[in-house]
Amino acid sequence: MRCGRVVSCADIIAITARDAVFLSGGPNYRVPLGRRDGLNFATRKETLTNLPPPSSNTSALLTFLATKNFDPTDVVALSGGHTIGLGHCTSFTDRLYPTQDPTMDQTFANNLRVVCPVANSANTNVLDFRSPNTLDNSYYVDLVNRQGLFTSDQDLYTDRRTWSIVTSFASNQRLFFERFVISMIKMSQLNVLTGTQGEIREKCLVRNSDNLSLSSVLKEEKGSWSAFCRLFLFTC
Numbered sequence: 001m002r003c004g005r006v007v008s009c010a011d012i013i014a015i016t017a018r019d020a021v022f023l024s025g026g027p028n029y030r031v032p033l034g035r036r037d038g039l040n041f042a043t044r045k046e047t048l049t050n051l052p053p054p055s056s057n058t059s060a061l062l063t064f065l066a067t068k069n070f071d072p073t074d075v076v077a078l079s080g081g082h083t084i085g086l087g088h089c090t091s092f093t094d095r096l097y098p099t100q101d102p103t104m105d106q107t108f109a110n111n112l113r114v115v116c117p118v119a120n121s122a123n124t125n126v127l128d129f130r131s132p133n134t135l136d137n138s139y140y141v142d143l144v145n146r147q148g149l150f151t152s153d154q155d156l157y158t159d160r161r162t163w164s165i166v167t168s169f170a171s172n173q174r175l176f177f178e179r180f181v182i183s184m185i186k187m188s189q190l191n192v193l194t195g196t197q198g199e200i201r202e203k204c205l206v207r208n209s210d211n212l213s214l215s216s217v218l219k220e221e222k223g224s225w226s227a228f229c230r231l232f233l234f235t236c
């Protein structure tokens, strides 16, 4: 990815997310542009502080995401991002061992035990087994059937503040798409730099001022790659 110092890497990521949504079967939307890139890279600590763990219940999610100005509808709509992709056993086996989460469907739990015979198995499971590669509302149908993978997913259907939003998205894909677009645009505008703030990086993984690359910063922090990969939703 190289556009010289014309289009920022932050804008490229926002546009790429928009295109990935559409190419996966989701809605098409216009994303506001004009972001500039930061002068520093996110540290491991900063990254992890800004990511709720999958073991979070709805109360924890709502409290944490309210600090970013997200309301319960935003939280439920954005969690719909789990309509595609994979989760590692370590992200959900706390719901199987030593005792099974009572909110989990029994057949679903039996299947997960085959994928993850022990808690720290290295295997993965799809996040939305009804249509793992399509951005649609079937993630919410999973939740209504107690087949959500993470606690942070399934508890949205248990908590009285969010269950009716889950059921409305499960029965109305158009409504989900409308709300998903609103919340994605909102998320893409968190803490943006504009005007003369920051810089437009010539290369996305290298800052202009001193040619310091992201990889050299991360190498100093053991284990940081996995957090980085999770943040940007790709596997390293």
Ligand code: HEM
Pocket: 052, 053, 054, 055, 056, 061, 078, 079, 080, 081, 082, 084, 085, 086, 087, 088, 089, 090, 091, 152, 230, 233, 234, 235
């Ligand atoms: C609400 C809070 C969220 C939590 C607690 C959360 C947690 C997680 C976890 C633990 C994983 C799997 C990591 C692994 O085991 O490999 C994951 C994967 C994923 N998440 Fe989230 N996530 C959240 C929000 C989001 C949002 C807002 C989006 C996008 C709109 C999103 C999209 C994805 C996707 C696409 C994957 C699959 C990545 C892959 O296939 O490699 N998540 N999430």
